[in-house]
C-alpha cells in the first residue's frame with residue numbers, strides 16, 4: 001500500500017490552497033474576497049462539499065478493494081495503514097533535498113589530492129539549492145516576459161495609479177466634508193450654490209465695514225488687487241478666520257463662522273467682488289497681490 005497522507009491533512013490542504021488562489025485572483029480591493037463578494041463563500045462551500053465527496057468515494061473504493069484482498073494481505077494492509085502517517089515523506093524529502101552521502105559512502109567521492117592530511121569531498125550541489133536556482137531562472141523568464149515584453153505594471157506605474165486613486169478619493173472626501181477646510185487646504189469654490197451662500201454670509205456679516213459692493217469703509221476695499229494681508233483664497237481665508245491686525249477692527253470670524261462658511265464668503269469676495277468697480281472705492285491699501293503658482 002502506498003504511504004499517503006490521511007484525509008484530515010488532504011482536505012484542509014487542498015481547501016486552503018483553492019481558498020488562497022481564489023483570494024489572489026478575485027479582485028476585491030483591500031478587503032478579503034469572501035467579504036467583498038459573498039458569492040465566493042458559496043463557491044468555497046461547494047469546493048468543501050466536493051472535497052469531502054471525493055474522500056468518501058476514495059474511502060468506499062478502498063473498502064471494496066480491501067474486501068477482494070486475501071486475509072493475509074488484509075492483515076498486512078491494516079498493519080501498514082495504521083502507521084501510514086509518520087512523516088516518512090517529510091524525512092525522505094529532507095534527505096533528498098540535502099542530498100548528502102552517508103559517511104560510510106564518502107569513500108566514493110573523496111578527491112585524490114591530500115594537503116598535509118586535509119582531504120576534500122567532491123559533493124554534488126545540494127538539490128534544494130539547485131532547485132532554487134532553476135526556480136529563479138523560471139522566475140526571471142516570467143518576470144522578463146511580464147514586465148519587459150508585455151509591459152506589465154511596474155512600481156512607478158503602480159505608484160502613479162495609487163496616487164491618482166488617492167487623489168480621487170480626496171476629491172470625493174472633500175466634497176462631502178467641506179467643513180474640514182483650513183487656511184492650508186482651502187480652495188477657491190466656484191459652484192453657484194457656494195457663491196450664493198457666500199454672498200448671503202457677506203451681506204449678513206461684512207457689509208457694515210466693507211460695503212455691499214466691497215468698496216470699503218471701516219474695512220479696506222476688497223475689489224482692488226491691493227491686499228494688506230495677502231490675496232488669494234488661502235490668505236483671504238486666513239484673514240477672515242484669524243482676523244486682521246490687532247486694533248484694526250477685523251475680528252477673527254472663526255468664532256462665529258464655520259470653516260465651510262468662511263471658505264464660501266472668501267470665495268464670494270474673490271469670485272464676485274474682486275475686479276469689480278464699486279460706487280465709492282476706498283483708496284488702495286497694502287500691495288498688489290500676485291498669485292505665485
Ligand code: HEC
Pocket residue numbers: 201202205206207208209210218219220221222226227228229230231236239240243244245246248249250251253265266269285286
Ligand atoms: C467691524 C468692521 C469689519 C467687519 C464687520 C468685517 N471686516 Fe473685514 N476688515 C476690517 C478691517 C478694519 C480690516 C483691515 C484689517 C487690517 O488692516 O489688519 C479688514 C480686512 C479684511 C480682509 C483683508 C483685506 C486685505 O486687504 O488684506 C478681508 C478679506 C476681510 N476683511 C473680509 C471680511 C469678511 C469676509 C467679513 C465678514 C465675514 C468682514 N471682513 C467683516 C473690518 C471689518
